[in-house]
Amino acid sequence: MAARKNTSRKRRLLRKTKQNRPVPAWVIIRTHRHVRTNPKRRLWRRTDVNVG
16 A cells, blocks of 8 residues: 555555455355345445545
8 A cells, every 4th residue: 555645544445445355155154145245345446435
């Protein structure tokens, strides 16, 4: 991550990167495949992150 960002913006970007991961395998097993995909999943090229 670039150095010329303020800390609050970095924290918001970090939160978005943590949210951007697949659903764990144990969740899929536990819910009997009712929960398969993460609705908050995002590709860095396709969608924009509105963190300011």
